[in-house]
Amino acid sequence: MNLRSKLAILGAMALLISACQSTDTVDTSAETEMEAPVATSTPATTGPSPEEQARMAAEALARVVYFDFDQSVLKPETRSLLLQHAAYLRTVNTPIVLEGHADERGTREYNIALGERRAQAVADFLVLQGISASRIETVSYGEERPAVVGSNETAWSRNRRVEIRY
Amino acid sequence: MRVIWLLCVLFMVSSQAAAQLTIEVTRGMDQPTRIAVVPFIWSSPGTAPHSLDQIVRDDLRRSGFFDTMEPRNMLSFPTPGPNINFRDWRITDTEYLLVGSVTLDASGYQVFFELYDVVTERLVLGRTVSGGPTNARDVAHRISDIVYENLTGIRGVFSTRILYVTDNRQGNEVSQYQLMLADQDGARERVVLTSPQPLMSPTWSPDGTQVAYVSFETGRAAIFRQNLATGVREQLTNFERINGAPAFSPDGTKLAMVLSKDGNPEIYVMDLLTKELTRITEHFAIDTEPNWTPDGRSLVFTSDRGGRPQIYRVDIDSRRVVRLTFRGDYNARPRLSTDGRFLVMVHQSEGVFHIAVQDMIDSTFLIVTETELDESPTIAPNGAMVMYATKWQNRSILAAVSLDAGIRYRLPAQTADVREPAWSPF
Numbered sequence: 001m002n003l004r005s006k007l008a009i010l011g012a013m014a015l016l017i018s019a020c021q022s023t024d025t026v027d028t029s030a031e032t033e034m035e036a037p038v039a040t041s042t043p044a045t046t047g048p049s050p051e052e053q054a055r056m057a058a059e060a061l062a063r064v065v066y067f068d069f070d071q072s073v074l075k076p077e078t079r080s081l082l083l084q085h086a087a088y089l090r091t092v093n094t095p096i097v098l099e100g101h102a103d104e105r106g107t108r109e110y111n112i113a114l115g116e117r118r119a120q121a122v123a124d125f126l127v128l129q130g131i132s133a134s135r136i137e138t139v140s141y142g143e144e145r146p147a148v149v150g151s152n153e154t155a156w157s158r159n160r161r162v163e164i165r166y
Numbered sequence: 167m168r169v170i171w172l173l174c175v176l177f178m179v180s181s182q183a184a185a186q187l188t189i190e191v192t193r194g195m196d197q198p199t200r201i202a203v204v205p206f207i208w209s210s211p212g213t214a215p216h217s218l219d220q221i222v223r224d225d226l227r228r229s230g231f232f233d234t235m236e237p238r239n240m241l242s243f244p245t246p247g248p249n250i251n252f253r254d255w256r257i258t259d260t261e262y263l264l265v266g267s268v269t270l271d272a273s274g275y276q277v278f279f280e281l282y283d284v285v286t287e288r289l290v291l292g293r294t295v296s297g298g299p300t301n302a303r304d305v306a307h308r309i310s311d312i313v314y315e316n317l318t319g320i321r322g323v324f325s326t327r328i329l330y331v332t333d334n335r336q337g338n339e340v341s342q343y344q345l346m347l348a349d350q351d352g353a354r355e356r357v358v359l360t361s362p363q364p365l366m367s368p369t370w371s372p373d374g375t376q377v378a379y380v381s382f383e384t385g386r387a388a389i390f391r392q393n394l395a396t397g398v399r400e401q402l403t404n405f406e407r408i409n410g411a412p413a414f415s416p417d418g419t420k421l422a423m424v425l426s427k428d429g430n431p432e433i434y435v436m437d438l439l440t441k442e443l444t445r446i447t448e449h450f451a452i453d454t455e456p457n458w459t460p461d462g463r464s465l466v467f468t469s470d471r472g473g474r475p476q477i478y479r480v481d482i483d484s485r486r487v488v489r490l491t492f493r494g495d496y497n498a499r500p501r502l503s504t505d506g507r508f509l510v511m512v513h514q515s516e517g518v519f520h521i522a523v524q525d526m527i528d529s530t531f532l533i534v535t536e537t538e539l540d541e542s543p544t545i546a547p548n549g550a551m552v553m554y555a556t557k558w559q560n561r562s563i564l565a566a567v568s569l570d571a572g573i574r575y576r577l578p579a580q581t582a583d584v585r586e587p588a589w590s591p592f
Contacts, residue, residue: 105519107499107512107541108366108586109411109424110468110475112387113431113452116408120430138407139386144364149335151539151557 051091058088064147065122067160069103072117074125082122085164086129096131098122099163100140101147103156108142115140115162122162186580187352187564193574194230199261199317201226202235206266206277207245218268218277221306222313225324228351229314230573235260246280246292255284262290264313274298275305281313291316303353321548326350327590328544328553329358329368329377330564332582344582345379347394350546350589352577358392359399368588371414377588378402378412378421389423391438402436411455415462422446422456422465433467435482446480447487455499459506466490466500466509477511491524493531499542503549508569510543510552521554523569534571544589545569555585 048056065078074082089096100115119138127133148155203226206219226232237243241254246265255263266279275297281290293312297305304325311322328350335341343365348355359365363382370377371391378391384401387409392399403409408426415422421436425443433447433456447453451471458465459479466479477491477500491497496514503510506526513522513533521535521543537556544553551573553566558576562583565576577584 104539106475106496106514107455107468109455110452110498112366112408112410113424113426113454116426116431117452137386140408141364141382142366144366144382145341151560 054088054091058085061085061088063164064161065164066157067118067162069156069160070106070114071160072114072121074121078122079125082125083129086126086131089126089131089135089166090129093135094166096126096136097165098136098138099165100138100142101145101159101161101163102143103159104143104146104151105156106143108144112140112142112144115142118160118162122164186355187348187577187584188580189224189228189351189575189577191228191230191573191575193572194227194233195572198231198233200233200235200259201262201264201313201317202240202255202258202260203264204240204243204245204266205237206268206279207243209267209269210271214268214270216302216306218275218302218306218309219264219266221303222264222310225307225310225322225351226313228575229322229324230568230575231314231318246278250282252282252284252287260284262317264309266309270299272299275302277305277309279309281316303349307349320550321592323350323546323548323550323589323592326547326592327374328564329370329588329590330584331365331368331586332579332584333562334582345377358394366586367411368586369412369414370588370590372416372418372591374591376414378414380410380412389421391421402438402441413456413458413465415458416460417462422458424454424456433465433480435465446482446485448485457501459502460504461506466502468498468500477509490526493522493524497522501543501545501552503545503569504547505549508545508549510545510569512541512543521552521567523552532571534567534569535565537565540565542586544587546589547592553587553589555587 061084062081065081098119100119102111102114116138119140123136123138146159148158203219203223208214223234227234242251244250244265246267261284263282263284264279266277269276278294280292283290295305295308307324310324314322328348330346332344332346333341342362344360345358345365345368346355347358361381361383366380368377368379376391376393380387381390388401389403389409389412390399390401405425405427408424408431411424413422419438421438423434424431425434430450431452431454432445433453435444435446449471451469453467453469455468456465464479464481466477468475469478474495475498476489477497478487478489480487494513494515498512501510509524509526511522513520518538519540520533521540522531522533524531540554540556542555551566551568553564555562556565562585563576563578564584564587567574
């Protein structure tokens, strides 16, 4: 196991745990509910290879980040999650698709632009963390593919999102 | 530029009705004109397969300009010719009387109708309208158009059509998106395209033969155009990132669109013959939702270059940009009436999205809708009504309102969520 991936896994675990614990603000409720549970099967010494462990840790990371209304600014908890994704993505060479979405309020084509701006904010952050821009494609679905159907703040807060696919 | 010609077969399904729109008038004029459309006399063997007079009655009533008398309340059923007892109509406060006779043979329908002014007891007009054996609705709508124009001075839109998008999602299962075409009253609905991926921003060519829209079927947004009669379609763009908001120029030779291939959403114009692209806007903000001015020399569009979305106009030759809206902090998706006088938009005030109309001559600004989450306004070709999408009983439906807000109706759908209406040209 090389030192870099070891550190990446440790860092990812630590940040994920701290991210899960920081539920003191109202806005994070949606995020924490959506997050996959921290990997429950503790890797045994004779278990999966380091690469496999890194992949499993990355798979356990939340793949969705959320935004405020009409905003494309990354929230603090989003930044810590993206740092963990970036740590893993630096160790592999997979293509990354960032899907931007908006809630149903506002016009459809403007929301397409807003979804792209959100996806681009995530892309810019990953590039700053050393991920090659050529690996990243952004696609905006605007309000066309809501995660949750409904005309209320709960649904809207879940729909203002970027989905990270790799 | 890669141009792909595709036959529509891949995404076409049998045209089972998906939405089935019906019209419910929620508000008409304060003093509608009272008209009696007498059941047309059937002058051919057998019984009439369609009640043309009922279609005319529905058209006129739904326009909001008319109060139409039900046949059960009529004291007599006159036919064309000098047999009308005007007293029967004066005592019921009827202002106008429409009588007609219908024949149907192998060559199709023939309707002779007469419109009478009850007060003066004079014939206003007598006319014959004909159409093919399967075109009963077209014939009836043409009669409605003639009567409407004669009595209001405004050209009727009863023969026009609408495009719209339906989302057949049930609960949280995977959606099926359909681009639909129907008469403006929701009748004769048919499927233009079905896709498992989102379809959006449908728009008409000025001659009404083609439509353009955005489809995500390739895994990203792409602009297509499609011939409505043949079903043949052509993929016009395949750029990375946004390919959106298509709008045909008034002469039909160009398509305005939004592309973000150079980093952020900018407005471009494509020559539909050469496929050559010209970039129109250059700004780091969002520029989107272009719509042509009637002279084809400018585009109105949405931009947040001032911090919040507002409507601007750009001159295509000089690229000079002028801001048009100043009321509130969210005005988007502009549509200009065909005479260029009225700018219709989505306007947010106090967190609620309404349709608003700005008079470009005297700058008056009027919010014309009362529901929430109103969007996607499209103006009837006669400039009298705006159709838009709204929420009603937890569903997306279409509704319409006159530009002065005096007349309203909605078109609830039987099943699917319905959105993004686009009203055809004449």
